[in-house]
Amino acid sequence: MKKTNMMFAASLAATVAFAPFAAAQNYSRPDAFLLEAMGQRGWTVSCQLTQADGDRVTTRDRGRGLHDNARVQVSDVQTGTCSYEVPERGALRLTMRIDHTQFECPFTVTEDGFCRAQLRPGTSGSFRVERRAGDVAGTGS
Numbered sequence: 001m002k003k004t005n006m007m008f009a010a011s012l013a014a015t016v017a018f019a020p021f022a023a024a025q026n027y028s029r030p031d032a033f034l035l036e037a038m039g040q041r042g043w044t045v046s047c048q049l050t051q052a053d054g055d056r057v058t059t060r061d062r063g064r065g066l067h068d069n070a071r072v073q074v075s076d077v078q079t080g081t082c083s084y085e086v087p088e089r090g091a092l093r094l095t096m097r098i099d100h101t102q103f104e105c106p107f108t109v110t111e112d113g114f115c116r117a118q119l120r121p122g123t124s125g126s127f128r129v130e131r132r133a134g135d136v137a138g139t140g141s
Contacts, residue, residue: 030102033077033129037061037084038069039092039119047072049080049129063092077103080129084119092119102131 031052037045043063050056053076061070072082086092096115098105105115106127119125 029075030100031077032073032075032097032101033080033103034097034101035072035082036069036095036097037063037071037092038067038095039063039086039090040066040068041090042087043068043090043092044085045070045072045082045092045094046084047074047080047082047129049074049077051076052078063090077129078131081126082129083124083126085124086119086121088122090121093117094119104130104132106130 033049040063044060046060048056048058057074059072061072084092084094094107094117096105096107098115107115107117110116
């Protein structure tokens with residue numbers, strides 16, 4: 001039992017020690033699209049993204065509970081469209097990672113630098129995923 005606890009503690013320590021490196025790798029590519037959704041009661045977020053090689057990636061996430069969240073992360077994105085639906089008694093916050101990327105912010109940039117939209121209950125809509133003017137497309141290698 002003591003040996004098992006020590007192994008668990010060592011594993012946990014290694015996870016915590018290497019977590020910043022894994023997070024840094026996720027955001028290191030300027031063509032990586034990252035969208036985080038957090039909300040309540042039956043919201044949906046769907047994205048249709050086109051990569052540099054022409055492949056199309058379709059995602060769909062749905063929140064069901066009181067505080068559900070989702071994350072869409074796709075590398076080598078050139079363009080795309082995302083849509084959302086917020087139920088009448090629900091809430092949804094979308095945050096798009098734009099620092100260290102080539103993407104325009106389709107929402108408001110907050111004082112603390114987040115590209116974020118706080119969506120009201122009963123709303124739906126869509127937004128374009130676009131590169132900033134002048135950014136060169138990646139090669140996918």
